[in-house]
Amino acid sequence: MLEELFNAVRDAGFSGLAAYYTLIMTGALAAAVMIYLKTDKINCENKVKRRVYVAFIAAGAVGFFCSNAFKWFFIPNSFDFPFFERVLRSGFTFFVGMLTFFGSALLILKLLKQNAGFWVERAVPPVAAFNAISRVGCIFLGCCGGIHIDADFFGIRLEHFPVIEIEIAVMTVLFFILADRKKRNVKNKLFWYLLVYCVLRFFLEFVREDRGAHSLAGLNVPQLIALSVLAVLAASLIINYAKTKKLFKEKTPPPPVNG
Numbered sequence: 001m002l003e004e005l006f007n008a009v010r011d012a013g014f015s016g017l018a019a020y021y022t023l024i025m026t027g028a029l030a031a032a033v034m035i036y037l038k039t040d041k042i043n044c045e046n047k048v049k050r051r052v053y054v055a056f057i058a059a060g061a062v063g064f065f066c067s068n069a070f071k072w073f074f075i076p077n078s079f080d081f082p083f084f085e086r087v088l089r090s091g092f093t094f095f096v097g098m099l100t101f102f103g104s105a106l107l108i109l110k111l112l113k114q115n116a117g118f119w120v121e122r123a124v125p126p127v128a129a130f131n132a133i134s135r136v137g138c139i140f141l142g143c144c145g146g147i148h149i150d151a152d153f154f155g156i157r158l159e160h161f162p163v164i165e166i167e168i169a170v171m172t173v174l175f176f177i178l179a180d181r182k183k184r185n186v187k188n189k190l191f192w193y194l195l196v197y198c199v200l201r202f203f204l205e206f207v208r209e210d211r212g213a214h215s216l217a218g219l220n221v222p223q224l225i226a227l228s229v230l231a232v233l234a235a236s237l238i239i240n241y242a243k244t245k246k247l248f249k250e251k252t253p254p255p256p257v258n259g
């Protein structure tokens with residue numbers, strides 16, 4: 001029954017492509033609405049809010065473009081095709097889109113002289129939701145799946161390692177933890193989200209079907225990106241620790257000499 005429904009939706013257009021794009025757009029729309037509502041609730045000047053909206057819209061555009069453009073370099077003969085055909089053939093990489101979205105949002109908000117860290121924190125749960133929803137699109141398209149296995153998991157036969165299902169489950173849980181329900185207020189959301197996503201992605205890449213060519217020490221491109229982001233997170237922790245523990249002591253000025 002469920003399988004029939006799934007197949008019907010998938011075959012409704014271009015063997016899953018329509019469902020794939022619909023879910024990406026649904027995820028993006030849900031995230032945009034959540035960011036709008038979160039921003040709207042904050043008590044501040046309308047001028048500030050307008051700048052925040054502009055920053056997030058621009059960052060969203062940058063993220064979407066980069067998530068597509070990054071793939072141009074990894075699809076054979078990609079540059080032989082005219083621009084729009086190349087865009088359509090390339091699909092999207094969530095990882096690069098997510099990183100460039102956060103990066104450009106921080107940068108644009110800084111340029112607009114806003115408290116970038118404060119506002120970007122509010123966009124983290126919506127991105128986790130987008131992450132989970134758009135991955136459902138991958139199930140319909142049949143991309144980003146796990147390697148072939150033949151296993152029995154509590155009576156459910158698994159033909160592929162459930163890479164996408166694991167990502168959807170983890171991101172759904174993370175969304176509810178970060179979404180500040182029941183007056184819980186998780187600090188450093190961007191840090192936690194990036195930490196969880198990069199660790200998860202690093203390990204899931206070992207069992208992904210589209211693993212691609214190993215590029216360095218047996219690691220593929222997403223794994224190298226994940227390690228780079230984790231290195232940045234570690235550096236930020238060390239810097240933060242050093243600051244709070246005053247490891248880099250500022251030289252105390254000598255006491256004033258009387259006379």
Ligand SMILES: [Zn+2]
Nearest residue numbers: 137138143144
């Ligand atoms: Zn996919």
